[in-house]
Amino acid sequence: MADIREPLNQEKETKAGKGELWRWALVLALAAVFAASAILYIRATQTDDFVKWGSPDENANYIFAKLYGQENRLSIFEKYNLLAADIMRPRSMKSDQGWIKPVSFLGLPLIYGWLSRLTSYQLIPYFTALAGAFGLIFYYLLIRLFFGRSNAFVSMFLLAALPPYFYYTVRSLFHNVLFVSLLLAGLYFLAKCLLASRSAPETKPSAPWPIKNRLNIFFSRPRLNVWTDIARPGGAGLFLGLAVSVRTSELIWILPLLLLSGLFAFRRATLLKITIFLAAVGFAVWPACYWNTVLFGSPYFGGYPEMNQSLIALKDASADLAAAAPTKDWISAGREYLLRTKDIIFHFGFKPRQSVQMVKYYFIAMFPWIFWPGLAGALLLLARPGRIKKRQWAFGLIFLVLSAILTLYYGSWRFFDNPDQTRHTIGNSYTRYWLPVYLGWLPFASLLISRLSGWLAVRRFFPLGDRKFFSRPRRLFVIRAWQAIFVVVIIYLNINFVFSGSEEGLAYAGQKQDKTRQEWQMVIAYTENNAVVITEYHDKILFPERKVINGRFNDLAMNRIYRRLTDFLPVYYFNFTFSPSDLAYLNQRRLKEIGLFLEPVQSIGPDFTLYRLYR
Incomplete structure (x- = not known):
């Protein structure tokens, strides 16, 4: 009987191996098609002389990733900001005594800047396409652990065509797809670490385990397995740390996720695994903490003032709770701490x-x-x-x-x-x-x-x-x-929606990019290299080729700064075309009172006009 069963078992194993091989071939093929599709779209909308983005965040991330890759720095000095009260900067950037710095999280510029050193800065727009494909593979691996191979395979196909996932892959200087891809990799290694059976102790305790035996196993020195005891917790910590550096604000739910994961698999968490995990997290977030200290004076501060204020308020609330702990008022102090914490976390309201x-x-x-x-x-x-x-x-x-x-x-x-x-x-x-x-x-x-x-x-x-x-x-x-x-x-419904089912679909975004390129070319042609352009919407595409100010003429203090700048630099205004009556009002009232005059230079498209400010 044994002789008969052995060939049958071998045949089953061979078929299973072939099935797994074909499945992995399809997984890798889908990831490759996804990356290629995203790269083709990005290449069609970006040219060598016009690498610009549809949002201030994307433009800032591209500029600082390129700057870090080429010059190992994350700030730009603008000397005229010392005269202009630091208003000469595009959105998603801040100026501090002339130094223009990023406002958003530093993980993406650091990662993409480092990768551009290894390859070329010209590949920066395409890194997110590769990250999205990387995320697809780890999504398949993660879902397979919980729902099986068949479910994971179908889920991966659904994700590849998920409109927000593909949309923000080709909007490739947003943080979100890179963050999600790193998170998926980290969660996969974490799940493998917690779901895998740990090395059994030499003497298996009788069930139920007393708490003493559990603690002994937690603190004991297990038989070391490089893959299960080092690579898995190390990979989890590394990728989760990188994800946190890309979008630090997501800690609000990543920390509860880690806590719940640990509670579900407490028996499989050992001191060695926790130590390696925390060390890997520290290694991954260290570059962002270092540059936060250089730019903003603290490893946990960033460019968002609201987040910095929330961190300070949370620290003060924690100190008050610790001070009240030895007293009889610790219950009321704890209640107040929870209320203050809710207000701090939900800075923009709880609705x-x-x-x-x-x-x-x-x-x-x-x-x-x-x-x-x-x-x-x-x-x-x-x-x-x-x-x-x-x-x-x-x-x-x-x-x-x-x-x-x-x-x-x-x-x-x-x-x-x-x-x-x-x-x-x-x-x-x-x-x-x-x-x-x-x-x-x-x-x-x-x-x-x-x-x-x-x-x-x-x-x-x-x-x-x-x-x-x-x-x-x-x-x-x-x-x-x-x-x-x-x-x-x-997939058909998804592709139809992401390209043409929304007024911000990719088909319309590509047309808008062509129009934006023409506007940029004309403004560059009609302005000097050292010109300042005051604009409400186009700062994201004109910087860094031109100095920019995001503004209008409705603020007297800013109007006076404009006048001061006209003594040193050519100053332009680029926005929607003024009607003759509006232009006359500005020149005869609003600008005249501070000694300025606005003159049309060139109409750009059906809606916009470039003006120049004179004293």
């Missing part, structure tokens, strides 16, 4: 109703073909709780907590990235801040696709009496065919 409304606009209404299948899949899973694995319960609970935090935190804000504040489009910041929510939802949509495909293949199209003739390979083929049909339909 649950608005948060639910934003979810409706930016998830339910925007992507119904993802939301409703995901909800149905989650309900199908809960319908048979006895068949839910412990790790799936852990995934669901952690996802529920982080979704609640992200929804309440960002949903309480008001973002108006679209000039039309009544429109809810993919370019508004909610879609990029809620990327982790979309990603966590996809496995449940994949679950519905798998269940529905199985029902259609077996019960709907084959009579019960003929089912015995329906062999397992044929059944699997039909199930996979139905899965492919559902996935292709969803």
Whole structure:
């Protein structure tokens, strides 16, 4: 009997190995197609002489990544800012006594700047496309740990065409896709570290384990395994640390995620793994902390004044709580601390109703073909709780907590990235801040696709009496065919939406980029190399070729600074064309009282005009 079974087992192993090989070939092929598609779009919208971006954040990240890669610095000195009260800077940058610095988090400029040293600064626009493909692979690996290979495979295809994921991959100097990709890699290594069985002790304690035995195992020196005891916690710490340096504000939900993960797998956490994990985190965040100290005077301060104030307030509240701990008022002090902490964290307000409304606009209404299948899949899973694995319960609970935090935190804000504040489009910041929510939802949509495909293949199209003739390979083929049909339909809806289903879709963004290039070329042609351009919208494309001020003529103090600058530099104004009456009012009233005169230089397109300021 043994002789008969051995070849059969070998045959099964061979088939399983071939299946895994084909699956990995498709995973890598999909990642390559994703990266190539993103690179082709970026290449079509950026040229060698015009590498500009649609938002101030993107432009700032590109400039400082390039600067760090070429000159190992993250600041630009503008001597005329000493005369201009530091107003000569584009949005998403700040000026401090003439030094122009980044406002946003430093992780992306540092990572992309370092990579550009190894390759070329001309590749900076394409690094996020590679990061997005990297994230796809680790998303497949992570979901496979919790829901199996089939679910992970379908989920990966859904993610590759997910509109916000691809949109912010080609908007490649935003932080979000890089952050999510690094986070996925870190969570995969963390999950492998916590879900893997640790090396058993020499004498296995009888169940249930006394707390003394658990502590002995926690502090004991285990038999060292380079992969499980060093590489996994080290990889988790390294990638999570890099993710935190890219978007430090996400610690508000990453810390609860780590805490819950540790609680679910306390027995598998050893002192060695925790030490390696923390050391790797420290190594990853050290460059950002160093440059924060250089630029802003503290390792945990950044360019956002509100975040710095919140950190100071949180430190003061913690000090007050520690001072009250030895006294009888520690309960009231603790209550006050929690209230102060809520106000500090929700700096822009705590608005649950608005948060639910934003979810409706930016998830339910925007992507119904993802939301409703995901909800149905989650309900199908809960319908048979006895068949839910412990790790799936852990995934669901952690996802529920982080979704609640992200929804309440960002949903309480008001973002108006679209000039039309009544429109809810993919370019508004909610879609990029809620990327982790979309990603966590996809496995449940994949679950519905798998269940529905199985029902259609077996019960709907084959009579019960003929089912015995329906062999397992044929059944699997039909199930996979139905899965492919559902996935292709969803991918079509996603691609249609991301390119033309929104007024900020990629097709329209490409047309807008062409128009912006023409405006930039004309302004550069009609202004001197040392010119200052006052503008409300075009600072992001004119800097650093021209000095820029984001402003208008409605502030008397700024108007006086404009007048001062005309003594040293040519000063221009570029904005919407004034009507003859508005231009006359400015020259006869608003500007005349400070000794300035505005003269048209050139109409640029149907809407804008370049003016020059004279004394």
